[in-house]
Amino acid sequence: MNMDVIVSLCKRRGFIFQSSEIYGGTGSCWDYGPLGVELKNNIKRVWWRDNVQLRPDMVGLDASILMHPLVWKASGHVDHFTDPMVDCRECRRRFRADQVDELAWLHFCPATKGNKFTIPPGEPCKHCGARRTLCPECGKGELTAPRQFNLMFKTFMGPVEEDAALTYLRPETAQGIFVNFDNVLQSMRPKLPFGIAQIGKAFRNEITPGNFIFRSREFEQMEIEFFVNPHDQLDGRPADERWHDRWIDDCEAWFVRYGITAENLKRHEHDADELAHYAKRTVDIMYRFPMGWSELMGIANRTDFDLKQHAKTSGKSLTYFDEERKEHVVPYVIEPSAGVDRALLAFLLDAYREEEVRGEKRVVLRLHPELAPLKIAVLPLLKKRPEIVATAGELRETLAREWRVVYDDTASIGRLYRRQDEVGTPYCVTVDVQTVGDPDKGEAGDRRVTIRERDSMEQIRVPIAEVPTIFRELLGEGSWSQVFARYPRANP
Numbered sequence: 104m105n106m107d108v109i110v111s112l113c114k115r116r117g118f119i120f121q122s123s124e125i126y127g128g129t130g131s132c133w134d135y136g137p138l139g140v141e142l143k144n145n146i147k148r149v150w151w152r153d154n155v156q157l158r159p160d161m162v163g164l165d166a167s168i169l170m171h172p173l174v175w176k177a178s179g180h181v182d183h184f185t186d187p188m189v190d191c192r193e194c195r196r197r198f199r200a201d202q203v204d205e206l207a208w209l210h211f212c213p214a215t216k217g218n219k220f221t222i223p224p225g226e227p228c229k230h231c232g233a234r235r236t237l238c239p240e241c242g243k244g245e246l247t248a249p250r251q252f253n254l255m256f257k258t259f260m261g262p263v264e265e266d267a268a269l270t271y272l273r274p275e276t277a278q279g280i281f282v283n284f285d286n287v288l289q290s291m292r293p294k295l296p297f298g299i300a301q302i303g304k305a306f307r308n309e310i311t312p313g314n315f316i317f318r319s320r321e322f323e324q325m326e327i328e329f330f331v332n333p334h335d336q337l338d339g340r341p342a343d344e345r346w347h348d349r350w351i352d353d354c355e356a357w358f359v360r361y362g363i364t365a366e367n368l369k370r371h372e373h374d375a376d377e378l379a380h381y382a383k384r385t386v387d388i389m390y391r392f393p394m395g396w397s398e399l400m401g402i403a404n405r406t407d408f409d410l411k412q413h414a415k416t417s418g419k420s421l422t423y424f425d426e427e428r429k430e431h432v433v434p435y436v437i438e439p440s441a442g443v444d445r446a447l448l449a450f451l452l453d454a455y456r457e458e459e460v461r462g463e464k465r466v467v468l469r470l471h472p473e474l475a476p477l478k479i480a481v482l483p484l485l486k487k488r489p490e491i492v493a494t495a496g497e498l499r500e501t502l503a504r505e506w507r508v509v510y511d512d513t514a515s516i517g518r519l520y521r522r523q524d525e526v527g528t529p530y531c532v533t534v535d536v537q538t539v540g541d542p543d544k545g546e547a548g549d550r551r552v553t554i555r556e557r558d559s560m561e562q563i564r565v566p567i568a569e570v571p572t573i574f575r576e577l578l579g580e581g582s583w584s585q586v587f588a589r590y591p592r593a594n595p
């Protein structure tokens with residue numbers, strides 16, 4: 104898959120636009136357009152349903168983005184949430200020191216009278232044998248020594264810009280959960296093990312953002328902090344370790360369930376030198392993105408680090424009373440942490456297909472129906488026939504009470520189908536002359552419409568009165584093959 108193809112589709116069809124584009128754009132911030140916001144909301148909705156609504160051991164939370172600055176001191180973000188960076192003294196471009204050797208570099212080769220070459224990362228110049236010592240981007244400037252750069256965005260609370268008013272835009276949603284641990288415990292009385300889930304914005308002043316929405320400076324996270332009694336055993340193993348394995352399996356299965364090809368996923372176990380300061384073990388679920396295998400989400404065992412840190416810094420007890428053992432414990436926490444935007448990118452990439460249909464190219468997004476931004480397109484075959492337009496309009500109105508539906512009469516039926524395929528709409532309903540008949544000739548219509556399925560392009564003819572029930576089946580627990588078997592085929 105080529106990222107440019109997806110970027111172009113996203114802009115052309117209203118999924119994702121560059122932020123503040125008319126002013127030249129804002130570095131690595133993105134706006135979700137009419138279809139993008141639907142897709143994103145659908146991802147968040149199914150994630151919330153599967154991880155909160157359907158689980159007896161989970162509750163939700165929506166904490167504020169601005170928090171007390173001591174939160175970030177206690178969590179370690181003020182001291183540790185840094186990346187080493189280097190600057191080019193000539194062009195002033197900035198790079199992550201640990202990634203600079205992995206970039207292709209620009210070289211003015213002395214052996215070829217200073218000709219300009221772009222040399223693959225890590226390789227020497229074929230002509231003069233030199234290795235990169237200067238800026239990879241301009242090929243002229245020396246790079247500064249590495250400096251630690253904190254990724255948190257600073258801001259000031261209140262009207263005075265002074266140190267006492269300094270705070271941060273949260274770089275992860277997780278801390279909002281830890282600082283509310285006792286509030287949830289007191290108000291909801293959950294028993295261990297239990298989880299608190301949250302979806303919300305996070306901000307990081309990334310040194311090298313890029314690859315479209317993969318790494319941006321403002322993004323959304325879907326995080327769970329799943330609290331476990333560290334003294335418990337499960338299946339003969341420490342409960343935290345067993346729950347960690349369960350969450351890794353469940354998270355991977357969730358992506359496959361909503362359309363990600365299993366072969367495009369793999370796991371990455373963090374080595375000791377890669378582990379975050381708070382983690383006992385971390386496993387990333389990696390996706391085969393166009394730029395190579397990269398992290399889709401991480402599942403960390405954060406132990407009791409965060410609760411203990413916040414208890415120490417705030418002076419408030421953050422423990423759970425174990426009724427059986429009659430003791431206070433600080434729970435361990437398993438943290439499945441996914442980026443909404445990264446998930447959305449993976450779903451789009453995996454769904455994209457270019458197919459040949461009757462000698463023509465068809466672009467289709469085979470998105471899972473629950474994720475598809477539009478569920479149904481209602482298409483009148485002839486917009487000059489008022490009865491067809493009125494019937495299609497009424498049908499749209501009926502269906503729109505339950506699903507996201509679009510009405511389109513701005514092209515020929517073939518083009519309308521292609522348009523819907525390209526944005527992943529699973530079903531189209533067409534109202535035609537046969538549906539309404541011809542009142543001038545005294546011909547009654549059959550009050551049937553055509554339903555077309557996106558992936559197979561199969562079409563059936565169904566009574567208009569049955570359309571809502573059919574979609575309740577198709578967009579619920581039923582399948583196209585079951586419905587297809589019950590109704591006569593329509594000619595494509």
Ligand code: GAP
Binds near residue numbers: 274319324399400
């Ligand atoms: N609370 C743990 C935590 O935040 P992380 O690995 O830094 O862990 C979790 O982030 C997930 O958030 C990542 O796997 C990724 O999906 C998403 N994410 C992180 N930084 C991002 C960025 N700059 N742009 C888009 N998504 C990002």
